[in-house]
Amino acid sequence: MEHKNSKGQVWYREPMMWLVVGGPLLVVCASITTYMIAAHQPDPVLERDSSTESQRVGQPLTPEQRDSLEPAMKARNHVASPLVVTDK
DSSP states (O other): OOOBOTTSOBGGGOHHHHHHHHHHHHHHHHHHHHHHHHHHSOOOOOOOOHHHHHHHTTOOOOHHHHHHHHHHHHHHHHHHSOOOOOOO
16 A cells, blocks of 8 residues: 555655655765775775885985975965055
8 A cells, every 4th residue: 555645646756755865865876886986996005115215204305306396385385474465
């Protein structure tokens, strides 16, 4: 026996029911899909040589490394500098 609401419709033909149930159902399906993708295609682990890594720490940057960091340093300094307001 099917349950009918006050309009005489069965529960699965009610649009509001699908709005309430559809959102969480969509999130559950998306999370299961994301988990399946992550489980079957994991990111590779990067191997680091600990001896060369420990020697590099604390060493001055080479000119090539310094040049590659210049845009980031400019952005960091721009954000960190105080706002100067001049009265005209």
